[in-house]
């Protein structure tokens with residue numbers, strides 16, 4: 542027995558399909574990869590490959606591992622995601638390190654209950670991905686607070702002779718997360734400084750909470766914790782990557798009563814308590830956007846990081862370099878990274894790991910040497 546509801550649904554679906562079929566040639570002409578892929582650390586020995594297209598479609602990553610071809614799709618609860626222009630695929634790190642991958646998206650005009658209108662498929666060039674290859678010296682490029690100033694960030698990065706093995710984007714890449722376009726800016730910076738060929742660590746800044754796309758963005762990274770916090774490693778370096786939430790209390794007028802960092806950070810704190818120190822690591826580094834760890838929405842993270850035997854904690858947010866930040870007493874080294882300066886300049890940091898030491902070197906966008914500091918790792 543057909544109901545009016547069913548009949549209306551069929552008519553609406555038919556109209557949408559006809560519309561999509563007619564629009565397909567025009568949409569196909571403007572369907573392309575608008576942000577090439579970057580490979581993000583997402584915890585528990587996994588990477589998440591993320592790219593975007595100009596129109597909604599599917600996403601998959603293809604590679605061969607130990608003689609077997611893998612086509613890993615962008616899935617959400619058993620279905621292929623088709624409504625989004627941002628595509629993310631989670632892959633074991635062991636599969637991607639020292640391997641080559643390609644990624645592809647097919648445009649989807651519309652998807653109804655029993656029919657979909659599909660457009661053309663765009664495929665990337667093969668990308669050679671690096672991973673830890675036993676090198677004795679490791680370079681990690683740290684960029685905090687880009688704040689939508691990638692040109693001067695690039696000028697600062699150009700001072701370094703060594704190519705990075707690892708990229709750390711330590712929050713506030715954009716000043717607001719009000720739309721998908723803002724998230725695409727994050728993707729563009731990640732690719733600009735990583736080329737999709739080295740791992741990227743992204744920690745969320747306070748500004749990236751602001752706007753309706755903030756919580757959505759966290760889901761895209763598909764981390765094991767489901768928050769923008771996780772642990773990962775690169776050879777002898779163990780990394781604790783934290784989400785410090787907003788920089789004001791939840792009841793501040795600026796959030797209109799629509800932010801609950803208190804609950805989010807409380808969950809993160811419970812997760813932190815479940816971790817144990819990585820005893821095998823030669824270097825244990827904590828990374829978060831906000832520097833004040835002693836009061837994260839009522840939670841003191843200093844004892845937790847102390848128990849995890851963190852050697853060096855790197856924060857951003859203050860927009861100035863301080864190699865010996867000790868506003869909060871802690872038994873580990875604390876460093877403030879630079880990022881965007883008051884006059885729209887930029888300071889970038891290269892961390893060089895080797896010989897039981899971590900050397901931090903900073904340059905600005907005017908080719909000025911900002912400073913250098915060596916942290917001796919005590920074991």
Ligand SMILES: [Fe+2]
Pocket residue numbers: 686713746747748830857858859
């Ligand atoms: Fe910030």
